[in-house]
């Protein structure tokens with residue numbers, strides 16, 4: 001994961017799977033490097049193939065399975081080139097509602113969070129260096145291609161002038177209200193959260209194990225919890241993100 005995030009910008013590639021996802025990636029400006037598919041998908045993929053000059057390899061399903069190590073049931077795989085990630089400051093300057101993730105290293109959760117962020121009107125996602133790759137095949141698939149629609153940036157890498165969690169100071173510099181999502185019982189009930197009209201808001205969510213680190217919590221002005229029935233100690237991070245984005249959309 002560390003190598004992947006380090007090589008993420010121009011150097012890397014990612015795999016898009018299936019007609020819709022490949023189409024969305026092309027539509028978002030990611031260049032296709034090559035495509036691999038079985039002949040029964042050629043006709044379906046023809047319009048997508050026509051949009052690119054990349055080589056297209058056709059093989060028997062058994063060969064596809066041998067090459068990839070899994071059964072390619074969505075018909076086609078495309079190797080896509082990554083694009084450089086935006087500067088986090090520029091992204092914050094042009095946004096109003098952002099999701100900030102710390103140590104969310106499960107690809108399914110990352111994909112689900114992007115899908116909610118897209119559906120519930122969030123402008124961008126900022127990722128701590130230890131978050132999973134949004135362009136990993138599983139994240140892309142779970143997100144239904146919304147990882148191509150919601151801009152994202154990495155914040156506070158070890159080479160940056162302000163490593164994590166100090167990098168979170170950037171949120172305050174850009175005038176964001178920093179809201180930490182935590183199941184802690186002494187946090188404010190999300191239903192009681194009131195924000196000034198037009199406020200810029202950053203929702204911070206943490207890892208499945210430990211939740212937000214003390215450093216990330218200290219960077220927030222507000223600690224907010226989604227009330228739960230007795231006996232349940234926390235929600236899955238993607239479920240919590242969906243609830244919080246929904247609440248913010250209506251605020």
Ligand SMILES: C[S@@+](CC[C@H](N)C(=O)[O-])C[C@H]1O[C@@H](n2cnc3c(N)ncnc32)[C@H](O)[C@@H]1O
Pocket residue numbers: 180181182183184204205206207208209210211212224225226227228233234235236237238240
């Ligand atoms: C599985 S939880 C982590 C649980 C961890 N033991 C803790 O105390 O934070 C993963 C993340 O989801 C969010 N989360 C989960 N349940 C929540 C709730 N009831 N209210 C607010 N945020 C919640 C938080 O951002 C948390 O860091």
